[in-house]
Amino acid sequence: MAQIRWHAKAAKAFKLPSSWQQLPKGEQYCETLGSYFAKFSPLITGKQLVRLGGLSAELECKMSLPYHFVLSPEISNHLTALSSQNSYSLIQGDLIELPFESQSVDVCISANTLNFMQDPHQLLREIQRILTDDGYLFLSIFNPISSLMLKRELSQSQRSKLPFRHFLPCRIIDWLHLLNFEIIQQQTLGNLFAIVAKKQTYPLSLQPQKQRFEPSKIFQGEPVGAFKGVEKHEI
Numbered sequence: 001m002a003q004i005r006w007h008a009k010a011a012k013a014f015k016l017p018s019s020w021q022q023l024p025k026g027e028q029y030c031e032t033l034g035s036y037f038a039k040f041s042p043l044i045t046g047k048q049l050v051r052l053g054g055l056s057a058e059l060e061c062k063m064s065l066p067y068h069f070v071l072s073p074e075i076s077n078h079l080t081a082l083s084s085q086n087s088y089s090l091i092q093g094d095l096i097e098l099p100f101e102s103q104s105v106d107v108c109i110s111a112n113t114l115n116f117m118q119d120p121h122q123l124l125r126e127i128q129r130i131l132t133d134d135g136y137l138f139l140s141i142f143n144p145i146s147s148l149m150l151k152r153e154l155s156q157s158q159r160s161k162l163p164f165r166h167f168l169p170c171r172i173i174d175w176l177h178l179l180n181f182e183i184i185q186q187q188t189l190g191n192l193f194a195i196v197a198k199k200q201t202y203p204l205s206l207q208p209q210k211q212r213f214e215p216s217k218i219f220q221g222e223p224v225g226a227f228k229g230v231e232k233h234e235i
Contacts, residue, residue: 014116016095018079033194049063050105070082070090095117098127103130108136143188180199182199182200
């Protein structure tokens with residue numbers, strides 16, 4: 001029986017599929033996710049949209065941003081044809097070191113990319129870095145509380161097995177909260193779990209709250225203010 005690995009970083013690398021056609025029921029998953037994410041298109045503004053991997057590239061969720069990029073570790077003929085058909089700019093690059101400037105991307109789509117990542121923490125940190133303030137993340141993973149719980153590999157044929165990782169949705173949401181993302185909506189879609197999140201920036205107030213202190217007969221002199229430490233959370 002497959003087990004959910006609690007260590008975030010895996011000991012070995014995984015191969016990211018370039019198309020939903022490589023996965024059982026992949027075309028159905030692609031259609032389901034595309035329809036779900038498309039509902040949020042009216043919220044989207046800005047200029048740049050980045051799709052991470054071939055699975056993200058195939059989603060039919062039209063968003064009216066002028067610049068669309070597809071980033072993939074490997075460039076297949078299928079991705080080349082897809083980018084040409086949809087006017088995407090195709091970039092070959094590492095997903096744990098995204099080749100975009102900080103706060104330069106308005107929307108990022110990561111369709112089941114985490115399931116095939118050796119270091120999912122690093123990918124989420126990079127997404128947080130490149131997103132603009134109030135930028136949107138459209139993310140999906142395989143739902144571990146489904147029939148996929150018993151599987152460690154996905155493929156349409158025995159010759160092209162694709163090992164993948166299980167993650168509990170609550171764990172992904174916890175990581176996103178630590179990275180200052182607001183969860184706009186989360187939804188179970190059969191064997192998939194989808195999350196729409198928005199990057200938040202919390203201004204740090206340097207002005208302490210004013211309080212009045214009554215002088216006492218015992219204590220003479222200036223009152224001593226109390227300071228509350230702010231704990232910094234890191235992934």
